[in-house]
Amino acid sequence: MVAHKCAQHNDELGRIAIASRNISKCQAIIDSINAKGSLKQPGELKAYAVNALDIEATKALIQETESQIVINVGSAFLNMSVLRACIDTGAAYLDTAIHEDPSKICETPPWYANYEWKHLDECKDKGITAILGVGFDPGVVNAYAALAQQEHFDSIESIDILDVNAGSHGKYFATNFDPEINFREFTGTVWSWQNREWTPNTMFEVKRTDNLPVVGEQSLYLTGHDEVHSLSKHLDVPNVRFWMGFGEHYINVFTVLKNLGLLSEKPVKTAEGLEVVPLKVVKAVLPDPASLAPSYSGKTCIGDVIKGQKDGQPRELFVYNVADHAEAYAETDSQGISYTAGVPPVAAALLVARGDWDAQQMQNVEQLPAKPFLALLDTMGLPTRIKEGERDLPWDQF
Amino acid sequence: MVAHKCAQHNDELGRIAIASRNISKCQAIIDSINAKGSLKQPGELKAYAVNALDIEATKALIQETESQIVINVGSAFLNMSVLRACIDTGAAYLDTAIHEDPSKICETPPWYANYEWKHLDECKDKGITAILGVGFDPGVVNAYAALAQQEHFDSIESIDILDVNAGSHGKYFATNFDPEINFREFTGTVWSWQNREWTPNTMFEVKRTDNLPVVGEQSLYLTGHDEVHSLSKHLDVPNVRFWMGFGEHYINVFTVLKNLGLLSEKPVKTAEGLEVVPLKVVKAVLPDPASLAPSYSGKTCIGDVIKGQKDGQPRELFVYNVADHAEAYAETDSQGISYTAGVPPVAAALLVARGDWDAQQMQNVEQLPAKPFLALLDTMGLPTRIKEGERDLPWDQF
Numbered sequence: 001m002v003a004h005k006c007a008q009h010n011d012e013l014g015r016i017a018i019a020s021r022n023i024s025k026c027q028a029i030i031d032s033i034n035a036k037g038s039l040k041q042p043g044e045l046k047a048y049a050v051n052a053l054d055i056e057a058t059k060a061l062i063q064e065t066e067s068q069i070v071i072n073v074g075s076a077f078l079n080m081s082v083l084r085a086c087i088d089t090g091a092a093y094l095d096t097a098i099h100e101d102p103s104k105i106c107e108t109p110p111w112y113a114n115y116e117w118k119h120l121d122e123c124k125d126k127g128i129t130a131i132l133g134v135g136f137d138p139g140v141v142n143a144y145a146a147l148a149q150q151e152h153f154d155s156i157e158s159i160d161i162l163d164v165n166a167g168s169h170g171k172y173f174a175t176n177f178d179p180e181i182n183f184r185e186f187t188g189t190v191w192s193w194q195n196r197e198w199t200p201n202t203m204f205e206v207k208r209t210d211n212l213p214v215v216g217e218q219s220l221y222l223t224g225h226d227e228v229h230s231l232s233k234h235l236d237v238p239n240v241r242f243w244m245g246f247g248e249h250y251i252n253v254f255t256v257l258k259n260l261g262l263l264s265e266k267p268v269k270t271a272e273g274l275e276v277v278p279l280k281v282v283k284a285v286l287p288d289p290a291s292l293a294p295s296y297s298g299k300t301c302i303g304d305v306i307k308g309q310k311d312g313q314p315r316e317l318f319v320y321n322v323a324d325h326a327e328a329y330a331e332t333d334s335q336g337i338s339y340t341a342g343v344p345p346v347a348a349a350l351l352v353a354r355g356d357w358d359a360q361q362m363q364n365v366e367q368l369p370a371k372p373f374l375a376l377l378d379t380m381g382l383p384t385r386i387k388e389g390e391r392d393l394p395w396d397q398f
Numbered sequence: 399m400v401a402h403k404c405a406q407h408n409d410e411l412g413r414i415a416i417a418s419r420n421i422s423k424c425q426a427i428i429d430s431i432n433a434k435g436s437l438k439q440p441g442e443l444k445a446y447a448v449n450a451l452d453i454e455a456t457k458a459l460i461q462e463t464e465s466q467i468v469i470n471v472g473s474a475f476l477n478m479s480v481l482r483a484c485i486d487t488g489a490a491y492l493d494t495a496i497h498e499d500p501s502k503i504c505e506t507p508p509w510y511a512n513y514e515w516k517h518l519d520e521c522k523d524k525g526i527t528a529i530l531g532v533g534f535d536p537g538v539v540n541a542y543a544a545l546a547q548q549e550h551f552d553s554i555e556s557i558d559i560l561d562v563n564a565g566s567h568g569k570y571f572a573t574n575f576d577p578e579i580n581f582r583e584f585t586g587t588v589w590s591w592q593n594r595e596w597t598p599n600t601m602f603e604v605k606r607t608d609n610l611p612v613v614g615e616q617s618l619y620l621t622g623h624d625e626v627h628s629l630s631k632h633l634d635v636p637n638v639r640f641w642m643g644f645g646e647h648y649i650n651v652f653t654v655l656k657n658l659g660l661l662s663e664k665p666v667k668t669a670e671g672l673e674v675v676p677l678k679v680v681k682a683v684l685p686d687p688a689s690l691a692p693s694y695s696g697k698t699c700i701g702d703v704i705k706g707q708k709d710g711q712p713r714e715l716f717v718y719n720v721a722d723h724a725e726a727y728a729e730t731d732s733q734g735i736s737y738t739a740g741v742p743p744v745a746a747a748l749l750v751a752r753g754d755w756d757a758q759q760m761q762n763v764e765q766l767p768a769k770p771f772l773a774l775l776d777t778m779g780l781p782t783r784i785k786e787g788e789r790d791l792p793w794d795q796f
Contacts, residue, residue, distance in 0.1 A: 172657045173654075173657065173658060180669075252650065252654065253658070256650065256654040256655070259570045259571065260570070260571060260655075260683055261683040262660070262679070262683055268679065268682040268683055269682060270678040270681070271578075271678065271681060271682070272678065274672075274678070276668075276672065276674050276679050276682070277668075278682075280668040280669065280670065281660070281674050281676055282658070283669060284667060284668045284669070285659040285660055285666055285676055286658065
């Protein structure tokens, strides 16, 4: 997905190197890009094998390929080693999800302070551009919040990020991205920022129902998520919450697996003495998220419900995007969830290349100019709209 | 459980040897027997370690202990090796469940013909007493069917075996015996004997609701089970079916696990390259069935609904037993399911020792005299009753 979008902009981004532990995955992506004729102009597109946990190997690859911008869309366990390789080689670093330690679930908030923000000073001292969490959520939804604060509110009381996938993959059960990461989001404490305090809940404890554009009425549940941990620091807002849409079937399967202990990251021993992490076995039996794309139908709706004051009056806006699974697949061989997560880091890379986001320091998305980002996303397949009551317009006409 | 009951009858059964792969399990049983003071008279009670798949080691143990009767209540995967050791040493063989090949699920009916009955001629030639499936079901329910045929019917149209555990273990989810065996019963084809033909169904496809003595109204589902595979051969009855009671919660958990592929006995490979059998991981996370005993409450009801003709009139009887989990635990440190399964083979061993069941050949329970078996069970904690309409009496007063 990311490589597809990079190829569509290779006039600005230049040579493209795709690296993974498994080089055949990279080659498959290159084949798909060539099949779609996605390269905007003739240019280099190469596959590399690298273990991104190996910092020296990653540095060597960055140097060999003369990469100036590294988009890390690998597992969330790799962030710190890839960031280190970027700092040491002077490359710009972009990622789309917070770092995780495979042995820990749901650490102390704010999560960014546990890993990424420990490198704030070093990035600033060395002039390293590091943009954290620039997928859709976190990422685009952070820009929505920044835009609202800068343009549409005098003061904000609450930011509620809503993430609904109203698509259908036709399988009994599947997660839309790596099940290991997906379930880890829901097994620990749900941290939200309420009344300027970190507030703990459990998953599926707090529910809301919204009637959303295009996808209609949806049930959403308070969920722990990356962007709550940076927006709460960077925007002066007393309430920041993240809500994810779930159907009854998803909740039932999740509840069964969790209650049985099958979502545990702690190894168990079988009667035969084999040590196994149950969650890894669950991952092994579930469909590969990438395999869902061809038959995925329906739409996603992700956005920010923002409440506050403007000119002495209460105001409520919904800043959002609707994406279509089948259109995403037709364009990039990816399903909608990969599309919404994969387009934004490429837009960010273009903004770094153009200078708009050449921050020379570590930043979360809400700290960067929102307008060039949203303007670029409009042209890249992820248009933003703003809804206020019955008024529903493209963000730049609002 | 079995050892407890043997100890209570060691005046007739003599020296008792308890063998398992894990000798500490045997020692724990001996400690429990001593704590309860279960030995009827002072006598030998010893623990041995043996891998029952190792035929030579098992033969050596039978010879060393001079065992004349072997009660095999190990995993269903061990039957053929233990039977071989008995045939070679001349010991009587008793088991409580059909042999299973770990790599196969639900083989061609009748199941006994795939393994056990291949040794019919050899047992007869050598005069080996081998009593197959002498637990509760299979086992006692086979005797119920035989009794009904011999005493209460001129012709039988159908035998429906009902197995309800209306007990509560207080856990989110648990199986009452080895989860590996438990789930294997429900993942393959459900074979029943209908209109004198083997009829395939799937699990939870066919439901019935019964109002049963003591436990009340229960939902039961057509299930594949051992006794259907011998009763269909030995009794001239056109319909033999087995039904097991399940609550909605059990069915939901089972359905989720099955649909996800987590009940599969075929290995999957994790992302890290580890080969794992999902079912073994599910077993590892579930409570050990033995651990359920102390807090188990409620009752089981297991019996045969038998329909046919007597003296030219249609007749319907329910021949059944009700057992209590807490009473079983008080007597033998075991829960009700282990109790109902563990007492009958000890009764059978006593009948072999006394000569009533010294068959000198391989037999299923319905081929042996039912009355001495049921009379003995009356005195050992598993009384039989017969219900016809509102009339409900001990079997020997009916």
